[in-house]
Amino acid sequence: MYSDDEEAAIAEAIRLSMAESTPRTRPTQAQRPAPQIIDLTDDLEPVKEENEKIVSAIVDTDSNINDDGRGERRNDDDEDDEDLKAALALSLKETSSSSSQSSAKRETGPSHIPGQDVSTLVSFDGLSRAEMERQRQERLRRLAEPSGIVNATVGSGDRTKRQRTSLSPSSDEQAAKSRKAESSTFSASISKTKSLNMPAGTASTLSMPTISRPSRSFDQAATSAIYQPEFPSATFRNTSIKNQSGEWEIRFQDLIRKEHILKAVMTSFELDETWLERYLPRSVPQLLVEHWHKENGQPGFCVEGKVTILHPPLNGFGTFHPKLMLLFYPMFCRVVVSSANLVQHDWEELVNTVYVQDFSMLSAAVESPAELGDFGSTLHNYLQVMTVPDQVLSLVRSIDFRTAKVLLIPSVQGSFPVAAPHIYGIAQLAKTLRPKIAHDQEVKIEYQTSSLGKLTLRFLTEFHRASTGLPLRARSKFTEDEVMPDIKVIFPTERHVQNSRLGELGAGTVCFQDQYWKDSTYPQRVMHDFECVGPLRGSLMHSKLVLAEAVNSSNSSGRSRSAPGRTVGGQQAATKCAGWFYIGSANFTESAWGSIASKRPTAKQEGGLYISMRNWELGIVYVVETEEEMNSLAQLARSRGTDRESDGTVRSFFGPLPVPYSRPPIPYTSDDRPWIR
Numbered sequence: 024m025y026s027d028d029e030e031a032a033i034a035e036a037i038r039l040s041m042a043e044s045t046p047r048t049r050p051t052q053a054q055r056p057a058p059q060i061i062d063l064t065d066d067l068e069p070v071k072e073e074n075e076k077i078v079s080a081i082v083d084t085d086s087n088i089n090d091d092g093r094g095e096r097r098n099d100d101d102e103d104d105e106d107l108k109a110a111l112a113l114s115l116k117e118t119s120s121s122s123s124q125s126s127a128k129r130e131t132g133p134s135h136i137p138g139q140d141v142s143t144l145v146s147f148d149g150l151s152r153a154e155m156e157r158q159r160q161e162r163l164r165r166l167a168e169p170s171g172i173v174n175a176t177v178g179s180g181d182r183t184k185r186q187r188t189s190l191s192p193s194s195d196e197q198a199a200k201s202r203k204a205e206s207s208t209f210s211a212s213i214s215k216t217k218s219l220n221m222p223a224g225t226a227s228t229l230s231m232p233t234i235s236r237p238s239r240s241f242d243q244a245a246t247s248a249i250y251q252p253e254f255p256s257a258t259f260r261n262t263s264i265k266n267q268s269g270e271w272e273i274r275f276q277d278l279i280r281k282e283h284i285l286k287a288v289m290t291s292f293e294l295d296e297t298w299l300e301r302y303l304p305r306s307v308p309q310l311l312v313e314h315w316h317k318e319n320g321q322p323g324f325c326v327e328g329k330v331t332i333l334h335p336p337l338n339g340f341g342t343f344h345p346k347l348m349l350l351f352y353p354m355f356c357r358v359v360v361s362s363a364n365l366v367q368h369d370w371e372e373l374v375n376t377v378y379v380q381d382f383s384m385l386s387a388a389v390e391s392p393a394e395l396g397d398f399g400s401t402l403h404n405y406l407q408v409m410t411v412p413d414q415v416l417s418l419v420r421s422i423d424f425r426t427a428k429v430l431l432i433p434s435v436q437g438s439f440p441v442a443a444p445h446i447y448g449i450a451q452l453a454k455t456l457r458p459k460i461a462h463d464q465e466v467k468i469e470y471q472t473s474s475l476g477k478l479t480l481r482f483l484t485e486f487h488r489a490s491t492g493l494p495l496r497a498r499s500k501f502t503e504d505e506v507m508p509d510i511k512v513i514f515p516t517e518r519h520v521q522n523s524r525l526g527e528l529g530a531g532t533v534c535f536q537d538q539y540w541k542d543s544t545y546p547q548r549v550m551h552d553f554e555c556v557g558p559l560r561g562s563l564m565h566s567k568l569v570l571a572e573a574v575n576s577s578n579s580s581g582r583s584r585s586a587p588g589r590t591v592g593g594q595q596a597a598t599k600c601a602g603w604f605y606i607g608s609a610n611f612t613e614s615a616w617g618s619i620a621s622k623r624p625t626a627k628q629e630g631g632l633y634i635s636m637r638n639w640e641l642g643i644v645y646v647v648e649t650e651e652e653m654n655s656l657a658q659l660a661r662s663r664g665t666d667r668e669s670d671g672t673v674r675s676f677f678g679p680l681p682v683p684y685s686r687p688p689i690p691y692t693s694d695d696r697p698w699i700r
Contacts, residue, residue: 290346369565432641457493464600473565540699550697555685571602
């Protein structure tokens with residue numbers, strides 16, 4: 024536990040970091056200090072279709088192309104208290120100077136070497152910046168062709184003027200040859216790497232055929248060849264509060280084994296490269312996709328040695344908010360979806376929730392993303408819309424996702440037809456759950472969120488309908504006699520934040536606007552407070568959890584009471600389940616999940632239901648099929664004596680998920696007021 028002085032120092036360091044520092048990955052066209060409060064509520068303006076700068080038609084493309092294992096914790100030197108104190112001192116004393124130094128480094132980095140042709144700079148996995156940009160422009164141009172779905176504007180001159188490099192798209196034939204070469208090269212390297220009888224010292228170069236890696240030589244290659252998966256099935260953990268680790272918590276360095284990793288793809292809203300480099304050396308090829316500001320950069324690529332920064336399509340408002348990691352090792356790919364940004368305080372000072380699973384590599388990349396199954400094809404489409412390089416897509420098509428039990432729920436900024444093969448947000452949630460939940464099954468919902476928007480009866484009702492797999496509908500009017508759905512919203516009170524471990528200074532990412540709370544139509548009765556358990560006690564939560572528990576579903580066999588063969592919407596009625604849960608980046612806002620509207624057909628779009636979102640998000644859904652599965656982990660924890668913490672709090676489980684707070688949550692009293700910032 025920290026002393027009061029240490030707690031104050033940590034809180035002050037976080038405040039200064041958020042208020043003054045500029046991440047090293049921010050472009051230098053205009054320096055812009057990060058705001059102290061990171062507001063993700065963002066519900067004041069609707070999505071303006073004419074201002075969208077992403078290709079909605081991409082949702083239709085690749086459909087046509089046709090536990091618990093835990094590694095032993097390592098006592099790293101950089102985890103010692105002395106290092107923490109030193110880091111805090113540096114943060115307090117040198118915040119502004121580090122910002123200016125990182126800015127200078129950006130200005131004199133590889134992109135600005137005198138006499139160096141920018142097109143020759145090597146980036147992720149050996150692709151030049153020019154080649155990656157050519158692929159991106161070519162893919163956007165190809166996908167922007169009329170599809171009868173929506174009007175695409177990405178290929179317009181407005182976007183072209185803002186590109187970091189001025190490149191002429193090559194022909195379709197050249198692009199096809201490039202993708203084919205990348206796929207065959209990677210496939211050959213994987214098939215050779217999977218053979219454990221190869222000569223020592225060859226694994227590293229075979230897995231990275233286009234990159235010379237003298238620094239990762241004999242010892243690294245030999246140890247990498249025997250590194251085995253640690254998380255063969257879906258594993259769920261909470262982030263570890265520093266020096267307060269427990270059995271159900273995980274550290275960042277437990278996910279990234281830097282002595283074995285070959286390459287990485289990561290997305291984040293916030294990014295601290297200096298902190299990340301402690302665990303992921305810059306000698307490892309990596310693609311970092313991050314949020315950017317229109318006045319502070321451009322979409323496209325920025326290259327620094329083997330580190331490539333991608334700014335995805337994003338218009339003037341909204342947020343790029345997903346937290347995804349694809350960590351490639353010689354024998355497998357580790358997939359991580361969480362609520363934690365790539366910054367120290369998210370992984371060491373706030374409570375976040377993590378899904379992690381290791382997937383084997385295929386001997387060769389599949390031709391069609393559809394062959395990857397629901398999880399893999401959804402991931403492939405999401406990265407494609409993000410405009411990652413083609414070689415990353417080839418990597419994804421080389422992963423064996425057959426052991427994936429979780430369902431992927433992405434959100435993409437823009438407006439999309441609900442009937443499209445690939446869909447996002449609340450529409451994807453409903454589509455994913457429809458075959459998993461019986462049509463007559465009711466659920467009660469707990470939504471724990473770190474940011475809240477303007478909750479309306481319409482949004483609550485539509486989210487609850489999607490949570491049971493019911494078809495979405497466009498409704499503009501709701502009457503006062505509408506029944507409030509069974510939803511509990513978990514968000515800290517003002518008193519809770521003030522009494523938390525880091526106090527008000529630690530609540531920079533906990534956001535709610537006073538105007539929403541004072542609105543007479545705001546459903547205040549859904550609000551609940553919480554108390555974290557065990558080593559997380561006293562901490563604030565940055566996690567985003569949805570717990571959907573079946574009502575009156577005590578039938579352990581999980582069989583539906585529906586008549587055999589009955590169908591709903593043309594689909595066979597699903598069996599009853601015990602419930603499901605979501606973890607990921609999406610706060611409880613329409614910006615994150617989307618709103619449904621009916622549109623008339625025009626020359627530029629088909630008519631029908633559309634979903635519009637302002638944010639990019641990513642999360643997973645895990646369906647708990649029976650009551651036995653729902654209770655199995657809780658029973659195991661009780662038998663091992665790990666359900667009751669040393670402070671007397673009782674650990675709750677929801678299937679395989681260790682819930683970070685005590686259940687049931689605590690209803691607001693008449694004197695309670697949510698944390699407003």
